Amino acid sequence: MSNTGPFTEHGKSQASAAKSEAQSATRPVRKIAHTTYSEMQGATRFPIKLPMSVRSSSGQSYCETENISANGVFFQVESDIPLGSIVNFTIELPAAVLGAETDVQVACRGRVVRSADEGQRKGIGVVIDEYRFDRR
Numbered sequence: 001m002s003n004t005g006p007f008t009e010h011g012k013s014q015a016s017a018a019k020s021e022a023q024s025a026t027r028p029v030r031k032i033a034h035t036t037y038s039e040m041q042g043a044t045r046f047p048i049k050l051p052m053s054v055r056s057s058s059g060q061s062y063c064e065t066e067n068i069s070a071n072g073v074f075f076q077v078e079s080d081i082p083l084g085s086i087v088n089f090t091i092e093l094p095a096a097v098l099g100a101e102t103d104v105q106v107a108c109r110g111r112v113v114r115s116a117d118e119g120q121r122k123g124i125g126v127v128i129d130e131y132r133f134d135r136r
Contacts (some may be wrong), residue, residue: 058082078122
């Protein structure tokens with residue numbers, strides 16, 4: 001099939017497609033809303049305790065995960081990290097648990113979507129926006 005005919009690949013005429021593009025250029029751009037905490041809660045949580053390191057504007061902390069889901073992680077730290085803060089964190093996956101020869105680190109970037117008092121510590125819920133696996 002040729003692209004040189006009077007129709008675009010979506011079946012519109014070229015004139016109709018050009019008009020559509022011009023109209024969409026004048027429409028306001030919509031921003032996609034970030035995932036809310038209640039949406040994040042829908043994923044199954046796994047109560048896995050793994051060592052982690054957390055860096056935010058509040059400083060660096062070493063702690064362990066309380067639970068992990070496909071969307072995020074929950075952990076406890078000494079000082080509060082404000083809602084909406086960007087955090088970088090690394091979760092250690094031990095070789096023995098993975099059945100691998102070396103440990104694997106999961107380097108993540110996310111946003112704080114929950115902050116709660118957990119006794120003397122602060123419970124922090126973070127939605128994961130980016131991640132990568134690094135072998136040690």
